[in-house]
Amino acid sequence: MxxxxxxxxxxxxxxxxGCFFFNYPLLSVFNRGGDFFGLPPLYAWLMGSWxxxxxxxxxxxxxxxx
Amino acid sequence: MLQSWVxxxxxxxxxGILFAIAWYADRRADTGRSLIANPMVYALSLGVYCTTWTFxxxxxxxxxxxxxxxxxxxxxxxxxxxxxxxxxxMIRVAKANRITSIxxxxxxxxxxxxxxxxxxxxxAVVGVIPYIALQLKAVSNSFAILASYPEIxxxxxxxxxxxxxxxxLYVAMILAAFTILFxxxxxxxxxxxxxxxxxxxVESVVKLVAFLAVGVFVVWGMHDGxxxxxxxxxxxxxxxxxxxxxxxxxxxxxxxxxxxLSLFASxxxxxxxxxxxxxxxxxxxxxxxxxxxxxxLFLINLFVLPVALAGMLHFQGAGVDxxxxxxxxxxxxxxxxxxxxxxxxxxxxxxxMVIVETIALSTMVCNDLxxxxxxxxxxxxLATRADLSGLLxxxxxxxxxxxxxxGYLYFRVAGEAYALxxxxxxxxxxxxQFAPVxxxxxxxxxxxxxxxxAGLAAGFVLWAYTLLLPSFAxxxxxxxxxxxxxxxxxxxxxxxxxxxxxxxxxxTHCLVWSLLVNLGAYIGVSLQRVxxxxxxxxxxxxxxxxxxxxxxxxxxxxxxxxxxxxxGRFLGLERAQEAFARHARQRGLKAIxxxxxxxxxxxxxxxxxxxxxxxxxARAMVASVVTEEPLGIxxxxxxxxxxxxxxxxxxxxxxxxxxLTRATAELREANAxxxxxxxxxxxxxxxxxxxxxxxxxxxxxxxxxxxxxxKIDLPQRVRFLGIIVSEAVRLSRLINQILDLAxxxxxxxxxxxxxxxxxxxxxxxxESLTVLFAEKHVILELDGREAGLIVLADRDRLMxxxxxxxxxxxxxxxxxxxxxxxxxxxTTHEVRVSVTDNGPGIQAEDQDMIFDKFRQGxxxxxxxxxxxxxxxxxxxxxxxxxxxxxGRLWVESTLGAGACxxxxxxxxxxxxxxxxxxxxxx
Numbered sequence: 003m004x005x006x007x008x009x010x011x012x013x014x015x016x017x018x019x020g021c022f023f024f025n026y027p028l029l030s031v032f033n034r035g036g037d038f039f040g041l042p043p044l045y046a047w048l049m050g051s052w053x054x055x056x057x058x059x060x061x062x063x064x065x066x067x068x
Numbered sequence: 069m070l071q072s073w074v075x076x077x078x079x080x081x082x083x084g085i086l087f088a089i090a091w092y093a094d095r096r097a098d099t100g101r102s103l104i105a106n107p108m109v110y111a112l113s114l115g116v117y118c119t120t121w122t123f124x125x126x127x128x129x130x131x132x133x134x135x136x137x138x139x140x141x142x143x144x145x146x147x148x149x150x151x152x153x154x155x156x157x158m159i160r161v162a163k164a165n166r167i168t169s170i171x172x173x174x175x176x177x178x179x180x181x182x183x184x185x186x187x188x189x190x191x192a193v194v195g196v197i198p199y200i201a202l203q204l205k206a207v208s209n210s211f212a213i214l215a216s217y218p219e220i221x222x223x224x225x226x227x228x229x230x231x232x233x234x235x236x237l238y239v240a241m242i243l244a245a246f247t248i249l250f251x252x253x254x255x256x257x258x259x260x261x262x263x264x265x266x267x268x269x270v271e272s273v274v275k276l277v278a279f280l281a282v283g284v285f286v287v288w289g290m291h292d293g294x295x296x297x298x299x300x301x302x303x304x305x306x307x308x309x310x311x312x313x314x315x316x317x318x319x320x321x322x323x324x325x326x327x328x329l330s331l332f333a334s335x336x337x338x339x340x341x342x343x344x345x346x347x348x349x350x351x352x353x354x355x356x357x358x359x360x361x362x363x364x365l366f367l368i369n370l371f372v373l374p375v376a377l378a379g380m381l382h383f384q385g386a387g388v389d390x391x392x393x394x395x396x397x398x399x400x401x402x403x404x405x406x407x408x409x410x411x412x413x414x415x416x417x418x419x420x421m422v423i424v425e426t427i428a429l430s431t432m433v434c435n436d437l438x439x440x441x442x443x444x445x446x447x448x449x450l451a452t453r454a455d456l457s458g459l460l461x462x463x464x465x466x467x468x469x470x471x472x473x474x475g476y477l478y479f480r481v482a483g484e485a486y487a488l489x490x491x492x493x494x495x496x497x498x499x500x501q502f503a504p505v506x507x508x509x510x511x512x513x514x515x516x517x518x519x520x521x522a523g524l525a526a527g528f529v530l531w532a533y534t535l536l537l538p539s540f541a542x543x544x545x546x547x548x549x550x551x552x553x554x555x556x557x558x559x560x561x562x563x564x565x566x567x568x569x570x571x572x573x574x575x576t577h578c579l580v581w582s583l584l585v586n587l588g589a590y591i592g593v594s595l596q597r598v599x600x601x602x603x604x605x606x607x608x609x610x611x612x613x614x615x616x617x618x619x620x621x622x623x624x625x626x627x628x629x630x631x632x633x634x635x636g637r638f639l640g641l642e643r644a645q646e647a648f649a650r651h652a653r654q655r656g657l658k659a660i661x662x663x664x665x666x667x668x669x670x671x672x673x674x675x676x677x678x679x680x681x682x683x684x685x686a687r688a689m690v691a692s693v694v695t696e697e698p699l700g701i702x703x704x705x706x707x708x709x710x711x712x713x714x715x716x717x718x719x720x721x722x723x724x725x726x727x728l729t730r731a732t733a734e735l736r737e738a739n740a741x742x743x744x745x746x747x748x749x750x751x752x753x754x755x756x757x758x759x760x761x762x763x764x765x766x767x768x769x770x771x772x773x774x775x776x777x778x779k780i781d782l783p784q785r786v787r788f789l790g791i792i793v794s795e796a797v798r799l800s801r802l803i804n805q806i807l808d809l810a811x812x813x814x815x816x817x818x819x820x821x822x823x824x825x826x827x828x829x830x831x832x833x834x835e836s837l838t839v840l841f842a843e844k845h846v847i848l849e850l851d852g853r854e855a856g857l858i859v860l861a862d863r864d865r866l867m868x869x870x871x872x873x874x875x876x877x878x879x880x881x882x883x884x885x886x887x888x889x890x891x892x893x894x895t896t897h898e899v900r901v902s903v904t905d906n907g908p909g910i911q912a913e914d915q916d917m918i919f920d921k922f923r924q925g926x927x928x929x930x931x932x933x934x935x936x937x938x939x940x941x942x943x944x945x946x947x948x949x950x951x952x953x954x955g956r957l958w959v960e961s962t963l964g965a966g967a968c969x970x971x972x973x974x975x976x977x978x979x980x981x982x983x984x985x986x987x988x989x990x
Contacts, residue, residue: 010152013358017149024142024327026320033312037302040295042311044135045373052142052366059149060359 012062016055023051072215075411079211082412083246083419089270090250090263097262104265105349107356113265113343114361115272117144117334118368119199119421120206121492123275123414124391126369130376131390134310139323140492141369143330145362151354154335155344157510159354161610162345166679170341170502171432174524176683177509177610178517179602185436185684187521188502191528192338193429193471194536195498200425200475202491203418204243208236210395210414214407220396222389240476243422244469251427252464261427265347268424271416276368278413282394283371285406286378290397294374301377304384310377318571325576326493332503333496338428339421346428422472430467435682438463443685457640460680481543493575494535501527501582504590513607519594527586534563534578627665630693631673638680638689647676670694752921759802759940763795805941809921812948819862819952826857826866826899826973830890833870837878846878846886857892857899859973861953869946869957873903873969876942880907880967898955898975904968910961918959919943946971 022028032047039046093103104110122140129137147154158173167173171192175185212223212235250264291297301307334340348354379393388396395414398406439460504527505520541548551563564574566581599607628648635644648660651672655663663669670690677686770788774780780788811817834850841848859866877888891902910918921944943957950957950971961967 006152010156013149013152017146020142020146020149021327024139024146025324026317029320029323035302035308035312037298040293040298042298042302044312045298048135048138048142049366049370052145052362055145055149056359056362056366059362063355063358 090267093266094263107353110353111357111360112269123417128391139326141365144334180687182684189432199495201479244472271420275416336499339424342428433467522593523590526589530582763799849889877905902970906966
């Protein structure tokens, strides 16, 4: 029970992190021209941080051995 | 190659395969080897979130607003990060209560209200029908575009095509038939559709692979990788604008709103609720879905922006609708096979959505709208009809047909007025109205049925006014004057700038107003009163965890004879019998008939029915056969008081602490007594030693004198020997008495209890002492009146007391003039014996003390030798004896006027004589 509560809280933390990643003001930092390894910065940031968030979620629910 | 018949054949082949998968999964489910009982299938089936709106529409939206398509998928990702708090709880609650739809969920939460279930159903149907229309439009358009290969021609507007030639009509009919086959083959008590879920999971894979195939083709087949596309796009200002998003507060506001909106939609859309909650086989599957479903969304969106940019680059000014880029790009490059595959992918997206959505809606319409109404109409006589299970299926089939018919109608009339993506968002905003009552209902116990009704109704009205009506107006159904000038020409009532709120896009504007009013009404009206009993019970079931288990749902009973036919009417008799038999086996009973008519059986029957006809109707039906007893006041208190558990716990703690305090006090008292006893023992020992030493000292002194001086003359020697002998006698008497006392005190004394004549004892005692009295010339008067004063006592012990008192008196009266008088008297209850002397008397302060061991009254010792005349143990022993027989021994005296010792013994056998008469404590 405690274990699953901890997992739920870790996920909730990722939720807050995601809210921060995917919204103003952080978004405005990347909302500009130019490129980032050939990708538009905004696209690179959103897809990159999204993938990272999913990986974190997977790690929290599946991978952590503690 | 891509003639119409090929496309039609491929479509039917695909649908046939799907049906075969569903049929196989259903068969496996029937034999108990579920095909879908694994987390992968669960996560994939959640992909039903991605409809044609995603498959075709995302690219269209990307072409119009760049990255703006993405929030629709970021929202669900965030929702699944909250899965541990929201989804997990919803699944648990739904399973425990056999919830079969979102309408059922809301109705059940607020006291199983049929009205509330009906309202949710209406909102869901009205909100989702445009969305279904969208799927029809997408399939028929993609069919038309593909059929005109190798030309790329945008299909004519829907209204322009004669009805009979309208492919969307046929799509609607085929999908209706297919859904009916899938969803209403039989009535299941849990309203789960294993076959459908398996098919949906396969469809999710097909649409994902199809989209990725297009993406790979566009990025690496048509271009030199992603970087190439972005570089080309950046070169053309028109396209380059899509690489960033509008940098304004309003744009960021819209962005945030869309994330928020899609978060709720991915939970509250009827199809999402159906797949995520109702069809969930095992709540542990959620664990995998937490990351797999977001990852699915990530993959299906990976190539959206590149494809959109490539389409814009390729079809610049060619009049190709961006919504069709996914299909038209392969067509433009003569990729016939890929184009057909994409079309099948689109078909997957559409059929998946339509099947699940219409099944979910038809369940809601049947359980929460039609059945309650039909059961209320007495003229139909449904309430008494024997078998309703066929009727239920019939209603659902008709509901599916009607819903798809409405979808087609919407498509036909309004289909061209809006881009795909806007229609989807209108639906999202509609189901977002469920958020306060659903989420609030999961975490707040104070919500009431009235509050939920008010919130939903207010939110729905505002949604319709600010979003739905304007969309009708734009479609030409309504005069559009009210959009520009407001209702009745009142500027403040302009639907898209309500009360002068400007600067927001229409979706955000609608959400701000509708959710504000919805939430306000829900909370405000809920707070008007305390939840009633039924609401409170459901609230505890939904919000609280463990404590809900003990709350009874019914305080009434009905037997199998009533409940089985009732369940049979809705489920079919055979299925009902199976379910009851299973229930009986679970309770360790052999046959259905053995089931006792208790609350548990009623609850079981209600949940069983809830699976088939919804919780509100199930309650109404069960209520018709159960005679409910009112809840006891204790139960009411338990339910109403959230802190009841805590209180009980506190009470327990208080009780424990009280017990501890009591035990501590007892221990302290015992300890004090032990200490006192210890002190008394020390005193006793020192006194005894002292008393023993006195005679020993004199014996030793006189013996030594005799030993050392052999020349002592005879008379002297005789005198010394006399002293030695009398001291030795005194010593042995002392020791005997100490032993006696020890025996009495430790309870080891032996008693022979019998009826004793007191007068006889007195006479005997007096006789034994006659010589001593005569020697001292003391007169002994016996009040020797009557015999026959009988007490229960040990004769010898009583004798001992009497002798003791007499010799005591003898000791203290003066020689020659001494008088001792023994009196005997009795009341009905007791016999009193007094021994009165004319000795020196006892001071008042000594009168208690003389009964203590080794204590003698002042002036009782020999003045010359300072030798006490008694052992100081006679009175304590006497008192012990008398008290053993429930009597009392005391003294009355004034100094100088003699003393009178009195003892009283109960005359008749007392309460505890029985135990006394057995004699002898071991």
